[in-house]
Amino acid sequence: MLAGNWKMHLTIGESIALARAVVEGTTGVTGGDVIVAPVFTALASVAGVLEGSQVAVAAQNVFYEDKGAYTGEVAPAMLRDAGCTYTLIGHSERRKYFHETDGTVNARIKKALSAGLKPIVCVGETEEEREKGVTEFVIGQQVKVGLYGIDSLEHVTVAYEPVWAIGTGKNATPAQAQEVHVFIRRLLGGVYGGAAADSVRLLYGGSVTSENIGRLIGMEDIDGALIGGASLKSESFIGIIKTVSGG
Numbered sequence: 001m002l003a004g005n006w007k008m009h010l011t012i013g014e015s016i017a018l019a020r021a022v023v024e025g026t027t028g029v030t031g032g033d034v035i036v037a038p039v040f041t042a043l044a045s046v047a048g049v050l051e052g053s054q055v056a057v058a059a060q061n062v063f064y065e066d067k068g069a070y071t072g073e074v075a076p077a078m079l080r081d082a083g084c085t086y087t088l089i090g091h092s093e094r095r096k097y098f099h100e101t102d103g104t105v106n107a108r109i110k111k112a113l114s115a116g117l118k119p120i121v122c123v124g125e126t127e128e129e130r131e132k133g134v135t136e137f138v139i140g141q142q143v144k145v146g147l148y149g150i151d152s153l154e155h156v157t158v159a160y161e162p163v164w165a166i167g168t169g170k171n172a173t174p175a176q177a178q179e180v181h182v183f184i185r186r187l188l189g190g191v192y193g194g195a196a197a198d199s200v201r202l203l204y205g206g207s208v209t210s211e212n213i214g215r216l217i218g219m220e221d222i223d224g225a226l227i228g229g230a231s232l233k234s235e236s237f238i239g240i241i242k243t244v245s246g247g
């Protein structure tokens with residue numbers, strides 16, 4: 001799975017153009033899921049462009065209620081209505097700037113799943129937490145609380161995005177990423193059983209480029225990537241997709 005998180009970039013027109021370029025550049029590429037996550041205002045237009053293609057649409061966030069007096073929020077069914085199949089939940093930028101917690105992440109995941117929207121749950125430690133040696137504790141909390149009460153991982157993807165690697169040009173080494181992915185998979189195995197943990201897709205995110213994706217994806221427990229900056233240009237995103245698909 002390769003997911004491009006466009007964050008707060010691109011107008012509707014620019015999003016449509018990029019979505020078209022991604023479809024053209026990946027025609028004939030098979031064997032995995034390609035996803036783009038535009039801003040809310042561009043979701044429906046991008047979904048229209050991608051209809052019938054193998055590229056799916058994700059929202060960057062979702063609220064945990066169906067409807068009501070929640071100014072500024074968007075419900076899962078509304079995102080489905082706009083053409084989304086997936087939604088990011090708990091991105092570190094949401095946690096940092098909008099005070100989202102593992103508890104609200106959990107509520108969002110539950111509500112998304114109940115509406116048929118597949119969550120891509122983001123977890124990751126800060127630089128300070130890594131330096132203090134508490135990476136596994138932090139990730140463990142995020143995964144356990146985030147997924148608390150969720151019976152099945154069938155529609156769940158987890159993205160490990162070390163905060164210090166996001167937008168910094170300093171990606172985790174393949175070995176560092178693999179180490180945390182193994183930790184997450186073991187943790188999930190303890191709750192959901194080995195078979196479910198083996199089949200859940202674990203993405204790495206943080207300064208992924210067409211240059212470093214090959215080594216990252218070569219690691220046994222890295223099943224894809226969540227890509228920020230390099231997904232905003234069709235050449236680099238398509239380069240990443242082609243490297244992974246061997247095309």
Ligand code: 13P
Pocket residue numbers: 005091161165166167168169205206207208226227228229230
């Ligand atoms: P960058 O690829 O720009 O580091 O962003 C990663 C990210 O946050 C994707 O969600």
